[in-house]
Amino acid sequence: MKYLICFGLLLNSILCHGQRREKGDIELTPIIGYSTSYQLHSFLFGSTSVSGIQFGVYGNYFLNNRWSLRSGLLYQKMGTNNVDFSIFTDEYSERTNYISVPLTVNYHFGTKWKWYVNYGIGVGFLTNAEANYNDGNGFVDINNLANSTQFGIIGAIGYEFKVSPKFLLIVENSNLIGLTDTTEQRNGKNFYMSFNLGAVFKI
Structure with a gap:
């Protein structure tokens, strides 16, 4: 019986240690999510959102058991739909796609963190841009008018589910407010929300 107790204590200590993060630990997190996007003026005047699929991977470097730095590569679709609201009408719709690099500081808290x-901040590199002016031509290429780089502020909250000592699942809500205009012809900044699922692999 005492051997079973000793074995149980040893196993418990190993599992508990596996859940803890320490300085220098690295985690990789592939994610996929559903996103909605507006530009600020279209959001205020009731435009429908531009939806899409976000996917990519995060890398997380732990400074201690509560603080970490996170970066990665993400594919993101953003844009705005035309607005027809009372006295404000805008028949312009836009779609912009980015490869984005977030750089954030993470704080882990709660039961077992x-x-x-x-x-933090995010930098997006434009891969494609198109617009619909509702002139009968549908969406047309506007890459020559779009800004090639987008800067924004990022904020997110998430929760981790333990599957094994070195494998976790996460659910999170992540948001971005653009600081730069998407094109040279219009003053529009992206407002982006995504709800993500991810798998955490400890290296």
């Missing part, structure tokens, strides 16, 4: 929040 399963919750986390993060904040």
Whole structure:
């Protein structure tokens, strides 16, 4: 019986240690999510959102058991739909796609540090841009008018589910507010929300 107790204590200590993060730990997190996007003026005047699929991978480097730095590569679709609201009408719709690089600081909290929040900046590199002027031509290429780089502020909150000592699942809500106009011809900044699922692999 005492051997079973000793074995149980040893196993418990190993599992508990596996859940803890320490300075220098690295995690990789592939994610996929559903996104909605507006530009600020279209959001205020009731435009429908531009939806899409976000996917990519995060890398997380731990400074200690509560703080970490997170970056990665993400594919993101953003844009705005035309607006027809009372005295304000805008028949312009836009779609912009980016490869984005977030850089955030994460704080882990709660029971066994399963919750986390993060904040920081993001840089998006344009891959394609198109617009619909409602002139009968549908969406047309506007890559020559679009800004090639987007800067924004990022904030997110998430929760981790333990599957094994070195494998976790996460659910998170991530948001971006653009600081730069998407095109040279219009003053529009993206407002982007995504709800993501991810798998955490400890290296």
